[in-house]
Amino acid sequence: MSLEPKKSILNLEAYKPNFGASNLKKIIRLSANENALGYSPRIDKELKIGGFNRYPPQHSEELIKTISKIKNLDQNKIILGNGSDDLITVIAQTFLKPGDEAIYTEYGFLQFPQSITVAGGIKKIAKDINFHASVDNILKLITDKTRLIFLANANNPTGTFISKSEVYRLINNIPENVLLVYDAAYAEYIRNDKYTDGSELVEKYNNVIMLRTFSKLHGLAGLRLGWGYGNSKLINYLMAVRGPFSVNSMAIEAGIIAMKDIDFQNHCFDFNLKSMKHMEIELEQLDIKFINSSTNFILINLLDKDKFSAKNAVLFFKNNGVLVREMNVYNLPSHIRVSLGTEEENKYFLKLLKKFIRKNDS
Template sequence: MSCDFIAQANLGVQGLHPYQPGKPIEELQRELGVEHVVKLASNENPLGPSPKVVAACSAAAQDICRYPDASGFELKKALSAYLSVDAELFTLGNGSNDVLDLIARTFLQPGTSAVYSQHGFIVYPIAVKACGARAIVTPAKQWGHDLTAMAAAVEVDTKVIFIANPNNPTGTSFARAEFTDFMAQVPAHVVVVLDEAYVEFNDGEDQLDGVTLLPQYDNLIVTRTFSKAWGLAALRVGYAVAGQQITDLLNRVRAPFNVNSMALVAAEAVLADADYLAQSRAVNHDGMQQLTTGLEKLGVTFIPSAGNFIAAEFRGDVMAIYQKLLEQGVIVRPVGVYEMPQHLRISVGLESENTLLLQALAKVLGEQV
């Protein structure tokens, strides 16, 4: 006897679609038989891991028969020193996505709502709807967050606001003054989640560093990740920083051992590698200049980005352009799911990888003419 298990799921989950990650290199090699592949689809760090990380993981491999430290004591201690924040105010997660989900599960339920922006990170609607909460989506302003509109969108049942700075996939960002003006308009009981997954790449004027604002706002949560600038995407480790009450609540729902031992020691090691972070920023800065100059020469418009990626806009059949790039061994990311059907998101790679992308793109666009 069959059963409609979709109908048995909660209403929020019924309306969801699985998260679609960037195409893996191995998948493209299997599908098209392409040997040399450049992946510029998932905003990964093209440098590879820090040597200090490799050494730390090698040493930790002797104890993989043991459970990790569930409290993450040493990593929290290292984060505390790095950010000048009390170690008790950190919540560790299996990537910052895990932390975003923890926040949603802690504060949202049927009968409540959450605010986020059009073109915002796709995990926000997934986390909100999975809890059975109502999504309030505010229109974007020049592809970025309209903070005034987001504050005005708060309703009686609103519990959480999700904000990304810089935002993925648009790369847009806002300054510290804009954010403090926004916070002055938000009711004190509404939790504001400032997602700073790409903060290390943002070097604009009046740059916002959410961690420095935590003493001013009891309702602020700052989330960050080691997957981007720190080069630990495969190990999945992120964290939230917030006041004591919020941190206590998040740790009530956090799964035991949600960060593995390799991730813990790797994150601690890379925090101590200032040269690696400086190199990551430098490679991204130079690569972004290379890509923007190359796209301009090809007549391709794009959204100025404060991250390690750029959203480029194309005329015509974008998915055909994407497919032809795949055939040349270049993986980028379609972002139609973000209501950006004419854009492809391109991660910043090494100089040689950026060159291959631009050469492949020139060939594809030349064939269209």
């Protein structure tokens, strides 16, 4: 008998980020929703390097206390993870057994279906309405086999969020034995009264977990650090499933400094807002359709410009030194997702976009 993994893994493909190989020396990466401004400059100055012969703390009190203090949250409800991806996987492993159902939205973050499949669960996809998650469509899919609902708010790759009142309508209408996984990876980019990062839900409901990441506004994607916020009983279950040392020492130290550097966070927020406005104005002038985004990336539709397939665009950009993300996996063959870069990078992207349009117009 040949060696085989469990059934749910047999046909599963690995997640493929577009970090693309390229022959060009300098490549601008606008494909992974990272922070083009880098990370808190205090990290290079203050990070203590050394002591790597020791395992990291299993549950870094210092980082948890720092998050709790700055975000005004209960430290007993915080769990750290090796990126929020790790926590998504841990949640699916903890709550799904083969045959259990988990709901996510039509254009929901790709790690959701991946983790459901790995756990052996059954995927249920709630149609979006106009590139926004639809609470009604999610609620319609609930059965007595439903265990999890994954909602990224704001969502990747659409960049849209649903309002606080819609989120309350969702949580108020799901059974108490169904866990809402509220992924707020882009929360730091959103300062809007209509938005909730989900932490207030955790204070009121036992069946919600909020997920956050240091990979986006904090600019620490390479260190792999995320955190979750949920009632302490839930957190204890997740801690039993999570790898004991899944968060490394460097990530912990850098995370503490990043969380405290409010000036850098404000700087990135302001820059992102300004860059997004500029991008929107430029796209409008080019008569290119896009989805209004509350994040650090934007979903652009090239089909309305007719014959331009996104595949050609991605190749054109790549050959000119810019990586953007194709959206075929979401069944959006005419769309590309573009992360905001530095001012110079955004300018260069727009210059290339104009060239691409001219080339295809002629």
